[in-house]
Amino acid sequence: MCDQISDAVLDAIYKKDPNARVACECGTKNGGVMVFGEITTSTYIDIPLVVRETIKDIGYTKSEYGIEHETCTVWVQITEQSPDIDQGVSENKGTHKEQGAGDQGMMFGYACDETPELMPLPITLAHKLAMRMAEARKKGEIKWMRPDGKTQVTIEYDEQGKPLRADTIVIATQHDEDVSHDTIKKEVIEKIIKPVCGKWLDSETKFHINATGAFVRGGPYADAGVTGRKIIVDTYGGIGRHGGGAFSGKDPSKVDRSAAYMARYIAKNIVAAGIANKCEIQLAYAIGYPEPVSIYVDTFGTGKIPDEEICTLVRKHFPLKPAGIIEYLKLRRPIYRKTAAYGHFGRNDPDFTWEKTDKAAELKKDAGL
Numbered sequence: 001m002c003d004q005i006s007d008a009v010l011d012a013i014y015k016k017d018p019n020a021r022v023a024c025e026c027g028t029k030n031g032g033v034m035v036f037g038e039i040t041t042s043t044y045i046d047i048p049l050v051v052r053e054t055i056k057d058i059g060y061t062k063s064e065y066g067i068e069h070e071t072c073t074v075w076v077q078i079t080e081q082s083p084d085i086d087q088g089v090s091e092n093k094g095t096h097k098e099q100g101a102g103d104q105g106m107m108f109g110y111a112c113d114e115t116p117e118l119m120p121l122p123i124t125l126a127h128k129l130a131m132r133m134a135e136a137r138k139k140g141e142i143k144w145m146r147p148d149g150k151t152q153v154t155i156e157y158d159e160q161g162k163p164l165r166a167d168t169i170v171i172a173t174q175h176d177e178d179v180s181h182d183t184i185k186k187e188v189i190e191k192i193i194k195p196v197c198g199k200w201l202d203s204e205t206k207f208h209i210n211a212t213g214a215f216v217r218g219g220p221y222a223d224a225g226v227t228g229r230k231i232i233v234d235t236y237g238g239i240g241r242h243g244g245g246a247f248s249g250k251d252p253s254k255v256d257r258s259a260a261y262m263a264r265y266i267a268k269n270i271v272a273a274g275i276a277n278k279c280e281i282q283l284a285y286a287i288g289y290p291e292p293v294s295i296y297v298d299t300f301g302t303g304k305i306p307d308e309e310i311c312t313l314v315r316k317h318f319p320l321k322p323a324g325i326i327e328y329l330k331l332r333r334p335i336y337r338k339t340a341a342y343g344h345f346g347r348n349d350p351d352f353t354w355e356k357t358d359k360a361a362e363l364k365k366d367a368g369l
Helices: 004-012 047-060 083-088 121-138 181-198 255-272 306-318 321-330 360-366
Strands: 019-028 032-040 073-079 107-112 145-157 161-177 204-211 278-285 294-298
Touching: 004 019, 004 047, 019 204, 032 047, 047 073, 047 107, 073 161, 073 360, 107 255, 107 321, 121 145, 121 181, 161 181, 181 204, 255 278, 294 306, 306 360
Parallel strands: 032 073, 161 204
Antiparallel strands: 019 032, 107 278, 145 161, 278 294
């Protein structure tokens, strides 16, 4: 919820001012939401209205669900971006003439060939289960289901690293008070798990559905929320490394977001080109400096050419300066709220430019494959 609120604020601003600087955080507990951070923009948006519309769209429309969109309290604590940071990410203002990175840090991108999306299978299935849960609830296919929920998938691999079967599937779903645990388990398996994971299930697959026995209390009444709490769910589910920076609520001048998107784009195109079966890209930046301070490639022994040569291809074929990344991936658009649920990667959406494989043929030719 907090990720979606932060990105909904970013989108609302970007619809009117695509050059705004946005670092929007969110926190929630009980019936209250606080939006706080640094925003520099030429436009005005009604932040409490954006918050309420987002909460309503998620499905928190009754107080017994954990929060209610019309009656919740919304606090707003916003200042402008620090002028010291601004000069580092604006052309001709700071030490360097070009636009520099919005912060220091490491960003990672990952891709592998075990799914059509070139993503790890466990996180791909977990995201699809979450999407199916929301669909079944919003369409009324499962009447007792409430908005809160989470998923987890454990896959068994063979010695060559190929997925074999689903070993364990964990789903927690908020529910009405008067529904039995047996009903919940039966409907979740039949209407959620089997349509998504059917080909990976066998007689030994274990299901843990609402393993505590009940999940009536949910939302921020049951558990506090903050933007960026579950960052590994946004990316690769623990397979690939993570630099630690959250994505949501940040405009693309923050390399936490934009460089992670570019790193995914690079890794995906390398795998799509057949240069490697797995690829992880690390980019590192210094605040205010326009070039990455390091580029690292790891193909985990699956590369058809040495990793050092792949690194040379990366430098040759991909823009790595913050301004170049933003322009190439067309990141100054109001496309971010839909990234904040079901993963930022592995999604077939034309707005997710970092998911294209349009560089694969060029990379394959240049690699001599």
